Amino acid sequence: MDESTSTDCEGERSQQSLTTFPDTSNQTTQTLLGDKEVHRSSSEHDIAPQLKTDAAPSIAASPNPLTPLAHTSALPPKQEPVLLDAGSEDDEPATATGFERSTSPASALHRNRGAEYQKVGEEGVCKMHRFSLYETVNWFYLVGADVLDQKFRILKIDRTADSGDLVVVEDEIVYTRKEMNQLLNAVDDGNKASGGLRLKCTTWGVLGFIRFTGAYYMLVITKRSQVAMIGGHYVYQVDGTELISLTTSSSRSKAERVPEEARFVSTLSNLDLTRSFYFSYTYDITRSLQLNMIRERNTFGQGLLRKNLDYHDGMFVWNQHLLSPASKALQNVYDWCLPIIHGFVDQTNISIHTRTISITVIARRSRLFAGARFLKRGANDLGFVANDVETEQIVSEGVTTSFHAPGPQLYANPTFTSYVQHRGSIPLHWTQDNSGVTPKPDIELNLVDPFFSAAALHFDNLFERYGAPIYVLNLVKSRERIPRESILLHEYTNAITYLNQSLPEGKKILYKAWDMSRASKSRDQDVIGTLEAHARDIVGQTGFFRNGDNVYWESSIQNGVARTNCIDCLDRTNAAQFIIGKCALGHQLQALGIIPNETVEFETDVVNVLSHMYHAHGDMIAIQYGGSHLVNTMATYRKINQWSSQSRDMVESFKRYYNNSFLDRQRQEAYNLFLGNYTFAQGQPMLWDLATDYYLHHADPRAWSQRRRKNYIKWFDPSHLEQRSMPQQAGPKGALANKPIDFFDEYWLEYYRPTNLSAFPKILSYKVNSARKYPTPKESQDGISELNVPQPIPVSKNKQQNNEKPETDVSSLITSNPESLEKSSLASEKLPGNALSDWLRQPNHQLQPTPTPRDTSQPPKNAQQPEKPLKDKSAATQWTLNQFVANSLNPTVVDSEADEYMRYINHPSNLPLVVSTEDPPHNSDFLAYIQSNSPDAAAQMLSTEDDIADFEEFVNVGDDPLTVTDADTPKKRYKAYRQWLKGRSLFKQQRADL
Secondary structure (H helix, E strand, O other): OOHHHHHHHHHHHHHHHHHHOOOHHHHHHHHHHOOHHHHOOOOOOOHHHHHHHHOOOOOOOOOOOOOOOHHHOOOOOOOOOEOOOOOOOOOOOOEOOOOOOOOOOHHHHOOOOOOOOEEOEOOEOOOOOEEEEEEOOOEEEEEEEOOOOOOEEEEEEEOOOOOOOOOEEEOOEEEOHHHHHHHHHHHHHHOHHHOOOEEEEEEOEEEEEEEOOOOEEEEEEEEEEEEEEEOOEEEEEEEEEEEEEOOOHHHHHHHHOOHHHHHHHHHHHOOOOOOOEEEOOOOOOOOOHHHHHHHHHHHHHOOOOOOOOOOOOOOOOOOHHHHHHHHHHOOOHHHHEOOOEEEEEEEEEEEEOOEEEEEEEEEEEOOOOOOOOOOOOOEOOOOOEOOOEEEEEEEEEOOOOOOOEOOOEOOOOOOEEEEEEEEOOOOOOEEEOOOOOOOOOOEEEOOOOOOOHHHHHHHHHHHHHHOOOEEEEEOOOOOOOOOOHHHHHHHHHHHHHHHHOOOOOOOOOEEEEOOHHHHHHOOOOOHHHHHHHHHHHHHHHHOOEEOOOOOOOOOEOOOOEEEEEOOOOOHHHHHHHHHHHHHHHHHHHHHOOOOOOOOOOOOOHHHHHHHHHHHHHHHHHHHHHHOOOOOOOHHHHHOOOOOOHHHHHHHHHHHHHHHHHHHHHHHHHHHHHHOOOOOOOOOOOOHHHOOOOHHHHOOOHHHOOOOOOOOOOOOOOHHHHOOOOOOOOOOOOHHHOOOOHHHOOOHHHHHHOOOEOOOHHHOHHHHOEOOOOOOOOOOOOOOOOOOOOOOOOOOOOOOOOOOOOOOOOHHHOOOOOHHHHHHHHHHHHHOOOOOOHHHHHOOOOOOOOOOOOOOOOOOOOOOOOOOOOOOOHHHHOOOOHHHHHHHHHOOOOOHHHHHHHHHHHHOHHHOOOOOOOOOOOOOOHHHHHHOOOOHHHHHHOOOOHHHHHHHHHHHOOOOOOOOOOOOOOOOHHHHHHHHHHOOOOOOOOOOOOO
16 A cells, blocks of 8 residues: 555545544544634644544544543642663763653543643743654654653654655644643554554754755754753753654655765764753753843843743854754744754862852853864954854852742842853954965965954944953964964054044953963963953953842842953963953852952862863863864963973874864864855755855855945944943732742752652762862872862771771771861762772771870880781782871881981981091090991902993093994993883883872
């Protein structure tokens, strides 16, 4: 039976069912698919007529039509706790679980006539967190479930639509589990002849739809992992994706035979979506915390309810091109599709003075003028720059989880602060040609614009996003043998000078140029001190954001931003941004009442944690733009890096050069395809045939004549320079006044998961709750780091190898000082399991009693007692941790060492003072000591001929001592050199001892 016959049979059965049961069947179908069928016009998207074709079996009447369904009750239906997978690391598994269907008899499919369906938006927020994709011969069915698996929605996608058309039918009715099961069973029964309803895959969300030369594809998220939690809203990283063709099996096989289509799919696969792409279901991570709080307050102040997040033309929404077809076909596009950002997200918790502080670093890379290092430089004619990254530093206290203050006062929690920075390429028209083999190509200014139009557009956009003032920190080189970076320095300085002529006083661009590379190589300049001076000036000018209601808690707004750049905006820029973030961290901690002043010092736990977070942040940005990790880190500029870092820097430089020379072009093609910079059109060249992608990222020159030229003097929008302020706290008005918090925010259900059985080690807030997530810069090679807290002594509860009794109470063995014992017990909560894992795995780690201080003149009581030999000889040559701590705190010596020490300190007192040139008397102790040596001993001190020959060999040096000839190899001085030629190491390999 072919597809057309199957469809006709389904239609005949549908007509028969409606004819046989004219009253009950029609009423059942309408209530099963929703009461909106009667009221909606034919022009609207309606899933009901489409489902009648696929789901129209004969439905018998219910034996008791007045029996209400469970979902009509005010309480949610009872649900069994969901057990977690023991092998998963997160609170939820990485792969989504599908909708659990159950086969129901025909009599159970009848719907009560008096029941009412819930529609989207009627009961507040209803975000879907898990999706199941089902397929029939002609349709895809996407079933979405909320975080509790109690509310479901359905979406229908046509697989037989014409090439280039996306036909999606959205149902706005919210179903219960029982109702969704009935609906899917009805669709399955209606398609039995063609194979029924099959589960295609399970997903965590839809990224959008994309089309190349034929039909559309749907990109879905198959794996995810939790990386952060902000205000009770989880932020996830994309760990797996799948591209699904929205065609039938026969059409798909034909498309696979088209070489252009297959190459487009292969090109898209060069973009690894499983690295550094992030999303959130209920929090807008494409905007800063300040913008989100201001937008929420303005919405409630106007008495409106914002049902969906607005991501229209967001410069940080990387799947904007994939969301465009969905926005045209769906009414609630962001209920089904998830915007993603590209950059970096990291979070950790640290305890400061017994108060838990959460530090979150979020980097958002712009999708406009995005690309690889040497292929995207400077700015385009629209004012967008390359490597445009917004970095946000959120510091909050874990007193309450949500953004809401007690009262409740919506979005007024005073424990949230944030600071935003910006990095981007120099906004001029300049390029670097990497077609040769030079690792540092020459810099060329392609266009000399006396009005600096690109820079004017760029800074006007910064004023719109962040306000005024803009603090520019330019770190390019100023003095070079061959001018490269200095060319841009002079041109950039001229651009800022020209643009500042039109800006009003108090709103001008603050410009600081400093050759950081030269300063780091000079011994008389303090790089960190200079950066900290700039950081204090920057934070003082821009301020930072702190949430509050301006009644009980004072709020503050960040006006302006720090724009940092070097030539690549990678190494030097990241170091400068860390220093600025460190300065802002002090202000944020002071605003939260954690520290009395705004200064935080190096070598403290909080600064060490922040340093490693910014190091990971810089590494990720460098990989995305340059192809390798950071070459120069904070340790380089602080001049505390080890000698081994030089080899690491060489390796990273070579990796960066290799990626820029051979892999960046493929990566750039993937960027252009995914971001929609290139779209296929008949008669146009293919993406891989383009000699350059210049016109993909710049405005069409043919449109210049039709575009109104911007004023060269008033190049900015005056409204962008206005001072920004926090809206007054105003709760919901009108019909929304008496609604509970969960009507506006689902943070309680998303964070606490009341129907799930969670384990503490798998909860994100528990896993990041450690001040020792990152080691300190002074961490030794043995894995033992210098903590800023007292070190606890690990105690083994197991018995010794000789079947002895277990150790006595640890309180009587560690120390006799109860205060130090209390500090050690508090510090033990901060130690990770892996920092001392090597020590804990070694045998014989039982704690020994600490000996009390004693007089060195008295022999110890147990000095004559022989120690038991250890079975492991390697363990006998190493100190254990408890022995090291005990001997360090209470040093002891044996009798022979004490006698030798007493002889050493008493010996000079027996020697007379030399007060004249006369010989001392013959009875002096000195002469007696000299004459005590026997003649045989004095004779043995004479040098032999062999000794004299060896001495002459070392003294006689040739004219070229650095050159080793064949005649020199037998000499003793070149013994190590001969071993090195044989492949042995120059250094003796020994086991590292403490």
